[in-house]
Amino acid sequence: MKYPITYNYINGQITESESTSFLDVISPLDGTLLSKVVMSKTNDLDNAVIAAGKAFEKWRKTPIKERVQVFFKYKQLLEQNLNDLAALCSEENGKTIGESIAEIEKCIELTEFATSLPQLITGEVLEVSRGVECRTEHTPLGVVASIVPFNFPAMVPNWTIPNAIALGNCMILKPSEKVPLSAIRIAELLKEAGLPDGVFNIVNGDADMVNAICDHPEIKAVSFVGSTAIAKVVYKRATSNLKRCLALGGAKNHLIVLPDARPDMTAANIVASMSGCAGQRCMAASAMVAVGSVDHIIDQIITEAKKIKPGDNLGAVINKASKERIERYITEAEAQGAKVLLDGRAPKVAGKENGTYVGPTVIDFVTPDMAIAREEVFGPVIAIIRTPNVEGALQIENANPYGNAAAVFTQSGGAARHIIENASAGMIGVNVGVPVPREPFSFGGWNDSKFGVGDITGKSSIEFWTQLKKSTTKWNPEAGVNWMS
Template structure:
């Protein structure tokens, strides 16, 4: 049994737990304090391999998404090849643990958030709202770990990151299955979620190069050097739509630069983050370097107000993001916050029509439109508006189904509340005079009638004042506006308050360059519908899509800069000092 740090023992009382077959077996641990009595609570998985077909419909699944090998019998342990691949009802629903000092711990809280499979609305797990004592214990654990982690050599941290990357690859399907079950993405799309986070972890393995300082001999016998040093305890507040990718935007760069991390995954789908915590332990991260806590508003406020936390990373909507940026900044923290979006594509008549149609349908409706970089708005230039029926036919052919079903192109939206909100925005478009060219409301797959389903929807004849245009829909809905010229398209896009990403489809180089120079967006795609940069660059934004004017962006070298403090040292070693016996008391008057 691994022991908690002395600091954390003052806050938590941990013991092991037991349950019948398909659950964690009992392990013993001595009481640590009287504040709370918590159990290590690892859960089990159904015996379905990654390449298996769908389980029979009469099979009742047993949850093993958060199970860890060190707490289960070997033949029951959740592994890279043993995880659920169905939406079957879970017979024994377990509470999600939190993660502190490299231990999975059952919260002592009385407040839980029910997490439902979006495809069925069956209960999957209960997510705790960690108590103040548990949140403080996580910070204490991270503070203690920082004392030694900051002095761990960058080469040793790099070796741990190499192992972490290898373990993510080994558990790729397992992570994706967790995402499909809790978030609703198709299994193929969930694997892409993992990949885009994995790429950041791979890039973080270049830490020895990324952390190199600079040196210059600025005068005779004098040189100035810079060092990049870790901040201390940092935190990440993650959204529901990318349960693996966004944690992996933060975990690798925050830790490889020498910081310790408090990770708060979305309370709607924390399973992938819990698996990543297990893999981090296996990779060799010391106790306390990575801690995972759960909760909603109270947990967020704790992170924003806790003096020991020096920086906060956030991805999500504008209301929450602006609040987090303002409150965190007011408390003296660094804050990087990616917010909402209304991503446009300008379509020129000279573009490759078939390539454009395939690109826009995939970018608009993939992940059920629940991407901050979803291509949600089409600006049809000139005669291209005549292509809308063909776009609708291509979208209509997409398969909407449970994410584990073979051939599914998109799954459900995250919750009944999200479904109702999206449907209300579609209805508002009708009320304001737009046309519903393709209506996905009322769709239900035969096998999963109780899920949060909206099929691809296309709204045409939209104007800039309509609610469906001014608000981020965040669902499988494409809104289409008509303009006459490229200048009109650029003006329309630039007037929108968001500036995450934009695309243009054209065969003309000069047209593309004109668009690129004049458009106000953080990411520009030329015949690329979702131009998210790979991690050797950074996730840039503009206008209301990024807090703080875009000064702090995720991953790449700017991500390293966010998680480190620059120290500048100027040293003078006068050669004359070796023999001179008289001090120089005057200010220098020459170089």
């Protein structure tokens, strides 16, 4: 075992649990046993909430301009430790080093945004009547929780940690039990940056811990990122316990390709989108809608996809079960009449025979009723659905229950605008295969890709992590009495 057992992080220190249940943490790259992670008990969560509650009394009274000083230092530490953090991320998740470096760089950008929060929550003040002043101010909620997935061990936690904490809350993080190592390292860097003990805590566990977080009476808000099926459960359970909840689910992103699209640019973007992070991201290209005669672009996509090599510039999928599930989708679609143009099933990766790899896969003549066209595959696979016109493409896109992202590849501004206005998705790309907004623009989809109000990053996150206090003051008796007072 390469690393020590992964326990919890409570009140500024690694904390063992009474639990005797552990799960193996296996590297998807080569099957190496990295660590064992504790499956915590509810009393571990209670202890974390108590520590966070005590820390909150002082942290909420700390002026925000002082709170963000921690994140100026944290940003520096992320930069200084970038390569080590990326290596750890790659080991436990299976993505390439280059992708892991990009993930840490996004953490840095997210943290940089958090340092700007004092300029964004200044509130408002207005003399509403002679001698009467109204004021608004954002105040923190208290103890909050963030439940995060395996596909971005560092970035998704940093969607919530900097903003929620800079805004005055104290946090409980529940990492994926598949990738708990990066979270502990993040906690250590936050402490080194000067974050007071108890403000940030980690409780490891599985579905039982997710339920416990949703049920805990002292946790005021819960954010979740994961599959749509679980997002629905978390949203219903948390809100039934009168908590705020923002639950991000899965996706089925459609890339609409028009005949006038530039072949080289289109092919490069589509292949990068479908194969980046081994397709294990909610912004991955999952379905390409081929409008009219685009065979020349499909040929270019095949050429580009053949440059993607498992174990080289394509990482592993998270585990054996995921590999088997992805390959089942391919086999089923082929049996139903789809044509596999590039087959990534059962690749051989020299020296990493115990790794869990799926090669880039392109499947043509997929019909909208096939499972591979309807469901989130979460692998380096793109299904091509053909349609004669743009309206047909929009019907295909709008018919899917998800609404995370969509993109169009064209040189026509009018066609692009029409698709922007009519695609049912929260994030749209034009000649961009992964239309993730940069800070301060927020991340969030529509429909079955998101449950709750607002977005998880950017300016929109302020409303989720704070509540608005309104005060009305009057000091001068000479102002007299009117209908207000």
